[in-house]
Amino acid sequence: MEVILVDDGSTDATPAICEDFRRQDDRIRVIYKQNEGVGASRNTGLAMATGDYILFIDHDDWLLEDHIQKLYDLLKKNQADIAIGNFSGFLEEKKVFLFYICFILMKGNILKKTILLQNGLK
The missing domain is CATH 3.40.50 (Rossmann fold)
Known part of the structure; x- marks a missing residue:
């Protein structure tokens, strides 16, 4: 990195x-x-x-401590070329993401995944 x-x-x-x-x-x-x-x-x-x-x-x-590693792992797991995230918000007092939408481009097709977050990407 x-x-x-x-x-x-x-x-x-x-x-x-x-x-x-x-x-x-x-x-x-x-x-x-x-x-x-x-x-x-x-x-x-x-x-x-x-x-x-x-x-x-x-x-x-604002990113969580392991956000980049988890995003990288998601790209590798799905053999993806690109991921585009849409930050939707977080609870200020808890600093927890509410949700994140990830679009992964795989061999020319776009796969849309909605990933609910509790302290990072799953």
């Missing part, structure tokens, strides 16, 4: 936060660029990525 943080011209404490994360884990790379918007930032990250799968996480997204 690699983590690519793209700072799109932040004017707050984002650079310091990115550097703290980078120092904690050598799988994390930080890219600083002028503000060009989310599309340009994602393209910058894509150009640097070396993995088989890409996951975009924005500044206001």
